[in-house]
Amino acid sequence: MALNYDFEWGLLLENPHKEWIIEGLAHTVGLSLTAWVIALIIGILIGTIRMTQSPLLRFIGTAYVEFFRNIPLLVQLFIWFFVFPLMLPNDLMFAWNRLPHVPLITALLALSLFTAARVAEHIRAGISSIPKGQFDAARSSGLTQVQMYRHVIIPYAFRVMIPTITSEFLTVFKNSALTLTIGVAEITGAAKAIEAWSFHGIEAYTVASVTYMTTTAIVVLFMSWLEHRLRIPGLIARK
Amino acid sequence: MSNLLVDVRELNLWYGKYKALDNINTSFTAGKCVVICGPSGSGKSSLLRCVNRLEEFQEGDVLFEGQSLRECTNIASLRSEIGMVFQHFELYPHMSILDNITLAPRYAKKKSKPDAEAHAYVLMERVGITDQALKYPAELSGGQQQRAAIARALALEPKLMLFDEPTSALDPEMIVEVLRVMRDLAMEGMAMLVVTHEMGFAREVSDEIIFMDEGKIIERKNTEDFFSNPNSKRVQDFLDRILVKI
Ligand SMILES: Nc1ncnc2c1ncn2[C@@H]1O[C@H](COP(=O)(O)OP(=O)(O)OP(=O)(O)O)[C@@H](O)[C@H]1O
Numbered sequence: 001m002a003l004n005y006d007f008e009w010g011l012l013l014e015n016p017h018k019e020w021i022i023e024g025l026a027h028t029v030g031l032s033l034t035a036w037v038i039a040l041i042i043g044i045l046i047g048t049i050r051m052t053q054s055p056l057l058r059f060i061g062t063a064y065v066e067f068f069r070n071i072p073l074l075v076q077l078f079i080w081f082f083v084f085p086l087m088l089p090n091d092l093m094f095a096w097n098r099l100p101h102v103p104l105i106t107a108l109l110a111l112s113l114f115t116a117a118r119v120a121e122h123i124r125a126g127i128s129s130i131p132k133g134q135f136d137a138a139r140s141s142g143l144t145q146v147q148m149y150r151h152v153i154i155p156y157a158f159r160v161m162i163p164t165i166t167s168e169f170l171t172v173f174k175n176s177a178l179t180l181t182i183g184v185a186e187i188t189g190a191a192k193a194i195e196a197w198s199f200h201g202i203e204a205y206t207v208a209s210v211t212y213m214t215t216t217a218i219v220v221l222f223m224s225w226l227e228h229r230l231r232i233p234g235l236i237a238r239k
Numbered sequence: 240m241s242n243l244l245v246d247v248r249e250l251n252l253w254y255g256k257y258k259a260l261d262n263i264n265t266s267f268t269a270g271k272c273v274v275i276c277g278p279s280g281s282g283k284s285s286l287l288r289c290v291n292r293l294e295e296f297q298e299g300d301v302l303f304e305g306q307s308l309r310e311c312t313n314i315a316s317l318r319s320e321i322g323m324v325f326q327h328f329e330l331y332p333h334m335s336i337l338d339n340i341t342l343a344p345r346y347a348k349k350k351s352k353p354d355a356e357a358h359a360y361v362l363m364e365r366v367g368i369t370d371q372a373l374k375y376p377a378e379l380s381g382g383q384q385q386r387a388a389i390a391r392a393l394a395l396e397p398k399l400m401l402f403d404e405p406t407s408a409l410d411p412e413m414i415v416e417v418l419r420v421m422r423d424l425a426m427e428g429m430a431m432l433v434v435t436h437e438m439g440f441a442r443e444v445s446d447e448i449i450f451m452d453e454g455k456i457i458e459r460k461n462t463e464d465f466f467s468n469p470n471s472k473r474v475q476d477f478l479d480r481i482l483v484k485i
């Protein structure tokens with residue numbers, strides 16, 4: 001059957017296919033990048049409060065991580081999409097449903113919070129790997145907890161963690177394909193639509209695959225550039 | 240009496256069940272250099288770390304210029320009056336030497352960046368590392384790193400400097416350059432508490448020596464007396480051992 005397949009690559013440049021592909025590309029890349037950045041911010045925050053001396057903050061941090069890390073992402077997507085609006089008070093629920101792009105916002109929410117839990121765990125490991133003397137030095141010089149984390153601990157941990165943070169992007173990026181299940185027109189969804197519309201699945205899924213591979217390559221290149229730029233002079237490069 | 244700087248009162252410290260400091264009563268005055276020595280595990284570091292409350296002691300109190308550390312609600316601000324130097328330097332590896340030195344003045348002491356940097360250059364000059372200002376810690380020799388760490392502590396314009404075995408991680412030729420900086424500091428009248436095994440330094444520079452063992456202060460004497468007639472057998476043994484080593 002594969003032998004009889006009629007390749008028609010030009011098809012991809014015809015509407016509606018072209019429009020779907022462009023929209024899918026924009027959604028996949030935009031959604032993943034935004035979710036990644038939000039996840040980094042929330043993850044650094046949650047990971048850090050888990051390392052502080054306050055039992056309350058530590059509890060909040062642990063609860064967050066355990067909740068978001070232990071429920072499958074697909075289930076979380078459905079919870080945010082189907083259950084969450086129902087739990088809102090009536091007027092809020094109507095307002096929520098009237099928002100433009102509800103699936104997209106839901107997807108962003110779910111992806112960000114899920115990935116943040118993973119980032120938080122990495123941050124915690126990163127902070128634990130910092131020599132205790134660094135904390136002593138910062139505290140003994142009169143920096144407050146917040147100043148110590150802001151200027152000493154997190155920048156240090158961040159450098160150690162660049163490779164992990166990169167791989168988290170690859171994860172969130174591939175996870176974004178799941179959001180087609182709640183109707184986000186991302187690139188896998190677009191490929192699926194093209195296949196259904198024109199029966200040219202091979203071309204369509206090739207486009208999706210190429211999208212994932214090139215975006216991944218660009219991000220990996222950017223991150224290794226960043227790693228090089230933030231390299232601590234004098235330290236032997238880590239593998 | 241007016242120059243009493245640190246007053247340690249019935250201080251007890253436990254790590255879990257282990258009692259590391261056992262009813263310490265002592266005091267330190269402005270302008271003096273006091274060396275703390277004693278065998279490993281005797282509580283020297285612990286005592287030093289109680290003076291700026293890096294270690295949270297359970298009983299007793301430490302008064303810094305009459306202010307109780309136990310009751311102090313703004314410990315960060317109190318710590319910024321006390322410089323501390325560590326065995327392993329603990330410079331921030333991701334910052335240049337200049338940034339290492341200006342960090343606490345800028346954020347803990349709210350100095351402007353130009354002021355902090357101007358002062359940093361004065362201090363780097365003083366410890367002899369002006370050429371290293373824009374380098375990173377790992378690009379410096381151990382001796383240079385420790386002198387940078389001393390400059391970083393001095394940038395707080397501290398009333399007291401704490402040194403915890405500042406030369407123990409250094410090669411012999413680098414020990415000298417660090418000790419020289421410390422000696423000059425003592426000559427200028429900086430109040431210093433120095434945990435060290437460098438008995439030559441202790442003899443030449445310090446005003447008084449404290450000998451600790453098993454979490455207690457066994458003996459405290461002015462330097463000359465300490466070496467000429469130590470009255471406890473333990474001090475005598477310790478001195479014999481450590482002086483033979485040198
Ligand atoms: N964080 C800690 N947790 C548990 N025990 C500790 C801790 N820090 C120190 N101790 C113990 O307390 C005792 C006193 O330690 P301290 O570091 O004050 O000794 P020291 O005189 O500085 O020794 P050294 O010359 O080896 O540095 C030691 O027996 C040590 O094992």
Ligand SMILES: [Mg+2]
Nearest residue numbers: 283284285403
């Ligand atoms: Mg010690």
